Amino acid sequence: MNVGAQRSVPPVRTPPPRVRAARVRINRLTQAIRFVRVSRLLLWTIWVIYRERRRVLRARERGDPDVQPNVELLIDVLVAFRKTAVELGVLMIKLGQFLSSRADLLPQRALDVLASLQDEVPPAPFSHVVSVIESELHRPVDELFSSLEPEAAAAASLGQVHKAVLAATGQEVAVKVQRPNIQQLVDTDLSTIRFVIWVISRFVDTSQFIDLMAFYREFKRTIYEEIDYVKEASNARRFAEIFADRRGILIPRVMEGYTSRRVLVLEWVDGIKVNDYPALEAAGISRFEVAKRTVEAYFYQFFQIGFFHADPHPGNIFVQPGLSGDDPTVAFVDFGMVGSLTRTTKQGLRELFVGFVVNNPHAMVSALNRLGFIGEGANLGVIERGVALMMEHYHGITLGEVRDLSVRDVAYELEDLLYRQPFRIPAQFAFTGRAIGTLSGLATGLAPDFNLVAVSIPYAQKFLGLNRDGATQNAQQLLTQVLDAGRTLLTLPASLERVLTKIEAGQVEFRVAENGRNGALRGRIARGTRGGGLRASTALPILAIGIASLAAGAALIVNQDLVAGWFCLGLAGLAVVGLAFRR
Structure with a gap:
């Protein structure tokens, strides 16, 4: 890779008369069709x-x-x-990929259909490329580049990439x-999608499992950001700073003076x-x-920065050899799709952690509700019972056994239960799950014996504010923050009576069958539940992260040689969050 020193770019001048507008309007008949x-x-x-x-x-009611489901x-x-999406291209392909991340809508086998929808289309004519460059950068292509493939x-x-050499610096770009x-x-x-949503909302109520608006x-926000290359350039600069x-991570530099909304x-x-x-x-x-460097880079983005590359498919990640085979450089490209975890979201996840530390299913369900994972009209009492039973199921597992858990087996065991629960994926989490699901598959393909849990523990420790010197103190600070906010987690809130009323409206029957430490967990909700779903194969990565986060806290709050009961009690908590995700 040529990374020569960058020299000043010649001043931009008014476009010459020969440059034609690169935007040709679509006729109304084509739009109507x-x-x-x-x-x-x-x-x-x-x-x-x-x-x-x-x-x-x-039927369940x-x-x-x-x-x-059929x-x-x-x-x-x-x-x-x-x-049809492949034929129509553009937004329909993106919509299919977006829908494939929604395990709250479709069962596993149905989601598999959309998982294979690849955003790969034939390139536009080279004449279009030249026309756009000249109209956007206001200079002839041969003045901008000494060569353009x-x-x-x-x-x-949405776009395509060509290799070129800058005329001003001789650098490959x-x-x-x-x-x-x-x-x-x-x-x-987008106007059509909005119209369809308006029509559907006039006849049916889908709010119990998805907020269509x-x-x-x-989806609209994400797409508009993807087609704004000025925004993508800003994202690339931020990742370069991060x-x-x-060591071992490369973010390509933005060539200043060569960027517009379309180039x-x-x-x-x-x-x-x-x-x-x-x-x-x-x-x-x-x-x-x-695999290790790629996953560590993502955990660093998720847990410490809260700003992450949301499209880690293989076409966006390249590897360069180092001085030895164990010292490669991982390079990320394409920064149009990014995600972020806000301070409020991080606090909600910490409150979820506090809920399992003090063994309070109600607090965990409340945190999930505040994070937006529980649909309208849900029977919170039934969900609390389910969480409590899952806590009992995993109580008593040691930290050593935690590392040996078959995350995939656990995910499949929970699939049937969570499919019947009223969970839905908040809009801001859709691409988070997709990114982690893709990342997990990538790591597994690279190294089948790669331990996602072990790699994530130090990052989870920092995220939870825990360290070996002040673990108990920091855990107490987390509790104090929640208590000061008026959300007592050690006693039931004033709304207990309303929750109990909802419990009376539903019935829950669980059957727990032990088979070693990976015993089967089955449940049936007979009444009082709405919506929700899970895809077990993509529940895997988030469940692993949940395990890692909880293991990090347990390893610091209790002695390593003791039974990590507190960790086990909370396994279901973060698993519930993660199992709703789909790549």
Whole structure:
């Protein structure tokens, strides 16, 4: 990779007359046809998802907990959605990927259909690329670049990347250019999505398992940020600052003076795609070390910074060999999709931790409710009973046994229970789960024996404010903060009577069968529950993080040689948060 010193860029001048506008409007007939196709696609897809959920829930209300959604019908509908989304391109592909992160809407097999929806499309003509560059940067291409590859290095639904060499510095760069008519297509499709949501909301109430308008707002915000390359450049600069002093992580530099809303120029990154295992091995690079550095980089973003790269698919991560196979450099590219954990969200997660430390299922459910994971009209009493029973199930496991837990087995054991619970994924968490799910699969592919739990513990310790010297004091400070806020976790709140009234409206029957430490846990909710769902395969990564966070606290609050009862009591707490996520 050429990283030569950057010299001053020649001043930008007024575009010459030969530069034509690179934005060609789509005619009204084409817009009308697209509106009809998108509307029909979304109306049918959302209606079937809603109808299956309603059918299952009504059966449970009648005391028939064995009714299952028609998975084959859902698969057929989603296969048709995927096919049409690929044909329509642009926003429909993004919408399918966004929907694939919503385990609160669809069962596992149905979500598998959308998991294979890849944002890979044929590139736009090179003439379009030249036209956009010249109209956006107001200079002829041959003045900007001494060379510009006509063949795209990568192409997606919103933009494509070409390799070039800066005329001013001789440095190799990646030129990212927006596809034709993206702004107009995005505006049209978003208007259609909003119209469909309005129509659906006039006839059915979907609020018990998803807030459609919140879903729309988050999706809209994400898309508009992705097509604003000035924003992406800002994200790239921030990541460069975050990892400036961190060994083994590379963030490409933004080439100042070459960025607009539709064009972005970054330092070119040479490297091996992270999932090209034969090439990694041929280069003598340790796949385990690549997995370790990649996962550590993400835990650092999640737990310590609260600002993270939300699209860690293999096309956005490259590996460069170091002086030895155990010293590779992991390079991240494409910073259009980012996520963040606000201070309020972090505090909510800490309160969840406090709830399990003091063995208070009510406090844990309250924290989940404040974080937005529990749907409207949920029977909180039934959920509290479920959490309490899961606490009892895991009580008595030692820290050593925690590390040996089969996270995948536990996730599958909880799947049937949580599918019937009224959990939903808040909009701000959708891409968080998707990112962690993708990351987990990436790490497993690189090194099947990679221990996500062990790597996450030191980061979880810092997140929870715990350290070996002042663990008890810091834990007490967490309790004090919550108590000072008026949320007593050691006694039931004044609303207990209302909660008990809700409990009376529902019945819960649990059957716990022990089979070693990974005993099966099964539950049935006969009445009083609404919505919710889980995908076990992507519950895996968050459950692992939950285990790590709890293990970190337990290892500091109690002696390492003692039974980590407090940890075990809280396993279900963070697992419930994580198991709602889907990549």
